[in-house]
Amino acid sequence: MMSKIPIMLEKIDGKNIDKEILRVAIIAELDAINLYEQMAGLTNDENLKAILLDIAKEEKTHVGEFQTLLLKLDAEQVEELKKGEEEVNEILGGD
Numbered sequence: 001m002m003s004k005i006p007i008m009l010e011k012i013d014g015k016n017i018d019k020e021i022l023r024v025a026i027i028a029e030l031d032a033i034n035l036y037e038q039m040a041g042l043t044n045d046e047n048l049k050a051i052l053l054d055i056a057k058e059e060k061t062h063v064g065e066f067q068t069l070l071l072k073l074d075a076e077q078v079e080e081l082k083k084g085e086e087e088v089n090e091i092l093g094g095d
Helices: 014-042 046-073 075-094
Strands: none
Touching: 014 046, 046 075
16 A cells, blocks of 8 residues: 655656656555455445445546546657557457
């Protein structure tokens, strides 16, 4: 579980700081999703499971928010995501 920022943000070039902050925020949200989904899988209490899964779903929305903003700031990331999608489609024989 992430409890502190995994990089030294003060050492990041000022023109890239916002992109790095967004990446760290995405990491934190993904970590939270994993935690909540793992705990949901462990509990036998259906009410607790429902709450944990609902919160995990909200964290997925947060990932989408941060990623949307990151893609507005980082054209290279947009291109690399497209390349990744193309590679997966090629391997899987998809569209």
